[in-house]
Amino acid sequence: MKHVKPINQKAARIEAYVAHEAEKARDEELDVVGLRTPPHEMDGPHYPLGCSLQFSPGWEVDNRGGTAGLCQPIERDIFDCHISCFWPAHVPDQLNHSPDWTGQCASAQKDWRKLDLIFP
Amino acid sequence: MNPPVATGAPDATDAGPVLSLRDFHPFEAYGARFLYMVPSAGIFRMDDAGGAVLDALAQGPRGLDDLVAELGDRLDVDRLLETIEELTEIRAIGDPGAPRDEAPNDLPPPDFPLNTMVLNVTNKCNLACTYCYEYGDDKIVDTQYGKQPKFMSEETAEESVEFLLRQSGEQPTAHLTFFGGETLLNFPLLQKTVAYANRRAAEEGKRITFSLTTNATLLKPEIIRWLADNDIGVTISIDGPKPVQDGLRVFHNGRGTYDVVLPKIKELLATHRSRPIGARVTLTQKHLDVLDIYRHLTEEVGFFEVGLAPVTTQEHRDYAITPESKSHMLRQFEELAEEWLEHALRDEHHGFTNVTDTIEEIHKGVSKAYGCGAGLGLMGVATDGEVALCHRFAGSPEHTIGSVSEGVDREKQERFLVDHHIAEKTDCHKCWARPICSGGCYHEAHVQYGDSSHANLHYCTWVRSWTHTCLEIYGALAEKNPKFLERFGA
Numbered sequence: 014m015k016h017v018k019p020i021n022q023k024a025a026r027i028e029a030y031v032a033h034e035a036e037k038a039r040d041e042e043l044d045v046v047g048l049r050t051p052p053h054e055m056d057g058p059h060y061p062l063g064c065s066l067q068f069s070p071g072w073e074v075d076n077r078g079g080t081a082g083l084c085q086p087i088e089r090d091i092f093d094c095h096i097s098c099f100w101p102a103h104v105p106d107q108l109n110h111s112p113d114w115t116g117q118c119a120s121a122q123k124d125w126r127k128l129d130l131i132f133p
Numbered sequence: 134m135n136p137p138v139a140t141g142a143p144d145a146t147d148a149g150p151v152l153s154l155r156d157f158h159p160f161e162a163y164g165a166r167f168l169y170m171v172p173s174a175g176i177f178r179m180d181d182a183g184g185a186v187l188d189a190l191a192q193g194p195r196g197l198d199d200l201v202a203e204l205g206d207r208l209d210v211d212r213l214l215e216t217i218e219e220l221t222e223i224r225a226i227g228d229p230g231a232p233r234d235e236a237p238n239d240l241p242p243p244d245f246p247l248n249t250m251v252l253n254v255t256n257k258c259n260l261a262c263t264y265c266y267e268y269g270d271d272k273i274v275d276t277q278y279g280k281q282p283k284f285m286s287e288e289t290a291e292e293s294v295e296f297l298l299r300q301s302g303e304q305p306t307a308h309l310t311f312f313g314g315e316t317l318l319n320f321p322l323l324q325k326t327v328a329y330a331n332r333r334a335a336e337e338g339k340r341i342t343f344s345l346t347t348n349a350t351l352l353k354p355e356i357i358r359w360l361a362d363n364d365i366g367v368t369i370s371i372d373g374p375k376p377v378q379d380g381l382r383v384f385h386n387g388r389g390t391y392d393v394v395l396p397k398i399k400e401l402l403a404t405h406r407s408r409p410i411g412a413r414v415t416l417t418q419k420h421l422d423v424l425d426i427y428r429h430l431t432e433e434v435g436f437f438e439v440g441l442a443p444v445t446t447q448e449h450r451d452y453a454i455t456p457e458s459k460s461h462m463l464r465q466f467e468e469l470a471e472e473w474l475e476h477a478l479r480d481e482h483h484g485f486t487n488v489t490d491t492i493e494e495i496h497k498g499v500s501k502a503y504g505c506g507a508g509l510g511l512m513g514v515a516t517d518g519e520v521a522l523c524h525r526f527a528g529s530p531e532h533t534i535g536s537v538s539e540g541v542d543r544e545k546q547e548r549f550l551v552d553h554h555i556a557e558k559t560d561c562h563k564c565w566a567r568p569i570c571s572g573g574c575y576h577e578a579h580v581q582y583g584d585s586s587h588a589n590l591h592y593c594t595w596v597r598s599w600t601h602t603c604l605e606i607y608g609a610l611a612e613k614n615p616k617f618l619e620r621f622g623a
Contacts, residue, residue: 016212017177017219020167020611022622023498024175024223031222 105131148196152217153229154187158565160601162608168225169604172236174498174568176604177223178611182208182216186226194229236500236568238556241509243543247300248308248510251524252293254285254322255314256516260348260390263381264417264444264452266525267314271446271580274515274528276314281516281528284319289518289537290326296520296537297330298337300512305338311345312513312524320356327363346370346413348382350390352397354404361405368411369398369436373426380419381452395434402435411438411486416462417452423465431484440486441466445577448591459595467602474606478614491569491603492610496621500568501555504589507575508534508549512541522549522585525576532585552586560588566600 019028105111110131117127158169166179166187179187185204189195195203197217204213220226224234256267256276263269268276294309301307309330311323327343334341344366360367371394372378379389402410412430416423423441430436443462446453454462469485476483483489503509505523513524518537526532534549535541555561558572572578573589573596581591589596610617 014219014222016180016216017183017223017225018180020176020178021174021496021498021607023173023500024170024177026498027170027173027175027223035222 148198150197151194151229152190152197152200152221152226153194154190155224155227155231156233156565157225158601158604159187160604160608162605163612165608165612167604167608167611168223169565170223170225171565172234172500172568173224174495174500175223176495176498176607176611177225178608180216182212183220186213186216186220190226233562235562236502236555238554239502240547240550240554241502243547244302245509246302246304247297247512248304248506249310249512250293250297250300250307251310251312251511251513251527252285252290252326253312253314253513253515253524253527254290254316254319254326255283256281256528257283257318258313258315258348259318259350259384260315261383261385261387262415263383264415264446264450266445266576266580269446270450273526273532273579276528279528283516285322285514285516285518287322287325289514289516290322291329292518292537293514294326294330294333294341296514296540297341298333298339300541301339306340306342307334308342308344310524311343312527313346315351316345316347317351317356320351324359327365342366344368344408348390349394349398349401352394352401354400357401357404360401361407364407366408367401367405368413369394369401370415371398371412371430371434372414373420373422374429374433377420377422377426381415381417398434409437411440412436414439414441415444416441416454417444418454418458419452421454421458421462421465423462424468427469427485436484437482438484438486438489440490445574445580447580463595463598466599470602470606474609477606477610477617480614480617487599488603488606491600492607492618493621494569495603495607496618498568501571503550503553503555504571504573504575508546508553522575526579526585532579557586558588560590564593564597566597569600570596 014028014031019025105114107114114131115128118124156171158171160167160169166184168177168179168187169175170177182204185208186200189200189203200217201210201213217226256274258265258268261268266272267274274281297307297309309326311326313319316323323345330341330343343363345360346368347370349369349371359365370382372380372382375389375391378391378394382390384390412434414426414430416426420426426441427439430439443454443459444452466487470488473483473485473488505511507513507523507526511523512534513521513527514537515521515527515533517528519528519533520535520537520541521527521529522532522534534545551557553572553575555567555571561567561570561572564570570589572587573592575585577589577592578587579585581587581589607618
């Protein structure tokens with residue numbers, strides 16, 4: 014940095030982090046930001062941060078302030094999607110067509126085998 | 134539920150992306166402007182372009198183009214744009230709608246090593262200091278009729294040493310502090326434990342260092358000799374000149390202790406040269422002449438270091454420090470801090486440890502998840518071998534997290550770590566001093582609010598003022614004597 018000078022040890026680490034991020038940003042393979050895992054988690058596992066796993070008052074951003082953790086139709090077709098979500102998912106639509114889909118499933122942990130396929 | 138919503142570009146106007154100030158605390162030294170970033174605790178120095186950008190954004194958020202137009206007649210546009218980019222990178226400025234930065238809400242790893250163990254070798258004391266948190270009005274544990282033995286046994290002390298060696302994990306060094314009651318009432322145990330610990334540490338290829346806290350009444354030549362020979366760090370609890378010391382630090386019959394301890398302390402200071410000897414002062418409403426106390430203890434008695442702490446007690450006690458007195462005390466702290474800075478600028482030692490400790494934390498840029506290391510890197514052991522969060526809670530069943538024979542109850546420890554994490558302290562979320570304070574002392578919280586996880590709200594103003602003062606000192610050293618700061622870097 015030329016104009017903002019790091020003074021203490023933590024600031025030096027922040028400067029190094031910023032430089033490292035800038036270096037990575039120049040990598041052409043990484044220019045799609047919307048769905049990718051945040052850079053500091055690149056080496057770790059991908060945690061699904063979908064709706065059923067977090068408290069999120071709005072859906073606009075995930076709890077990291079980005080969009081990477083929001084549910085995607087291809088990867089978030091999970092049990093919780095069936096109740097009130099309008100987003101088309103591959104689970105039965107309990108609002109309109111299959112209101113009794115979970116009728117035999119009082120507790121998902123115990124009764125998940127009773128969630129049957131739906132035939133049109 | 135969470136359907137994906139296209140958010141598009143961040144808030145933008147015709148004047149480019151909108152910028153506003155983010156989370157930091159500004160301070161100055163010798164005309165230079167610095168930012169203390171929250172919650173990262175990084176410190177950056179601004180040049181005049183950086184200062185101009187921050188001043189402009191202090192008037193309210195504005196678009197990039199407007200900002201450049203506003204400042205472009207005074208500053209070179211390229212330099213301005215670079216400065217804005219750098220300020221954005223360190224997150225001093227940014228999108229007004231961006232979420233606040235919070236430190237990660239992570240628990241420390243389960244094998245976090247124990248660094249310091251405080252051994253309450255006795256819960257008896259030969260003094261009856263009015264304000265004592267162990268025997269006074271605010272005590273947590275019934276030290277007189279409670280179930281704990283009055284003295285720790287040799288067996289428990291040895292088990293404690295084993296516990297420390299085990300819990301210190303891969304760390305090559307661990308620290309053992311003897312505490313009480315009056316520590317020296319159980320001097321035979323200290324001798325045996327130090328010998329045992331040295332032997333066992335050597336067998337394990339480790340090193341254990343020792344220290345103790347004492348009221349100095351029982352010091353005698355052979356004890357002082359032993360302390361010096363074994364490199365035992367010594368902290369003396371003492372409140373100041375005779376009228377101050379004799380006010381609240383008294384024997385059971387009410388007699389003051391000053392005349393008894395003074396010659397013993399002088400002998401200790403003259404004989405024990407292997408480790409610096411510190412004084413630990415409890416400040417109360419009765420005696421708040423901080424400067425007088427400090428000068429007496431350093432210049433007249435000869436202590437190398439003096440640390441001062443306001444008494445922990447409920448507000449209604451007559452020795453509890455009133456809010457007005459807190460500001461008076463703060464002014465005197467600031468005066469001493471100024472003196473500390475003058476010494477540091479000349480590369481000289483100054484014994485006011487309250488500054489030294491804070492400067493070290495500022496230099497490293499610590500951003501704490503917990504107010505202190507209690508229950509994690511530091512634990513207190515009661516006379517019966519129960520392990521508590523720290524020495525102040527030793528013997529309290531509510532704050533026990535295991536025993537030296539059976540180890541740490543990981544479930545209890547984890548519950549403690551979850552409940553006391555800074556992320557749980559909503560009062561602290563908007564405070565700029567949270568990287569350093571992190572809600573404060575658990576024992577202080579327990580005495581004041583009956584809940585150890587409560588933030589120390591009665592000290593907020595004090596902590597912010599004091600941290601600001603120490604930041605200014607840090608900035609001054611960074612400007613005029615940056616080499617001095619290197620000694621805090623290790």
